[in-house]
Amino acid sequence: MGLFDLFKKGKKKNQKGFEFEVDLKKHLIDNFYIIRLPITWNSYDSDRFRAKTNDGKLQMSIANYTSQDKKDIKINSSFFKDLKLELYDQFVTEGEYEPYEDLKITDDFITKSFKVDQETQYYYTTAKNVNGQLVITDIIIREIGAYNKKMQPLLQIIGKSIEVA
Numbered sequence: 690m691g692l693f694d695l696f697k698k699g700k701k702k703n704q705k706g707f708e709f710e711v712d713l714k715k716h717l718i719d720n721f722y723i724i725r726l727p728i729t730w731n732s733y734d735s736d737r738f739r740a741k742t743n744d745g746k747l748q749m750s751i752a753n754y755t756s757q758d759k760k761d762i763k764i765n766s767s768f769f770k771d772l773k774l775e776l777y778d779q780f781v782t783e784g785e786y787e788p789y790e791d792l793k794i795t796d797d798f799i800t801k802s803f804k805v806d807q808e809t810q811y812y813y814t815t816a817k818n819v820n821g822q823l824v825i826t827d828i829i830i831r832e833i834g835a836y837n838k839k840m841q842p843l844l845q846i847i848g849k850s851i852e853v854a
Contacts (some may be wrong), residue, residue: 712727713846714727716732716738718751719753721854723851723852729742730747730749738751738752739751746834748832750828750829751826751828754827755824756825762823764823766795769795769816770794772816777812788803797815798845799813800845802841808832808834809837810829810830810831812828813828813847814828817851817853819853826848828847
């Protein structure tokens with residue numbers, strides 16, 4: 690892959706139930722992963738990878754965490770339940786987040802959305818074993834306004850686009 694291949698656009702379509710097309714552009718995350726995001730989301734410098742729309746109504750962040758302690762762990766739905774369900778419960782009990790009924794747990798990811806004041810927050814977590822290390826990737830999208838039924842399928846497309854650089 691050449692340097693200019695990082696900036697090529699691609700179209701993706703969610704093949705399960707909810708159909709839509711979105712133009713995507715590749716971004717390099719932590720000099721480690723390549724991820725594809727909608728072309729209308731502009732990246733900006735921060736303590737982690739962040740992007741937002743021009744109108745500022747949508748902001749997202751991506752954080753990668755590595756652990757050499759857990760390199761032999763099996764990544765499956767039980768792993769994601771143990772990793773995130775207690776945290777999601779704390780969001781509701783301590784943070785007073787209002788949960789949406791969209792929890793999805795697979796062997797590849799966990800995702801959940803919450804209403805927080807005037808915005809909706811969408812959480813997506815995936816993990817991979819890379820070069821003997823467990824790498825956990827959290828994607829958080831904050832969007833001003835009501836729940837957007839396209840966001841969870843879009844997060845799944847984004848999550849599946851992650852590849853090692």
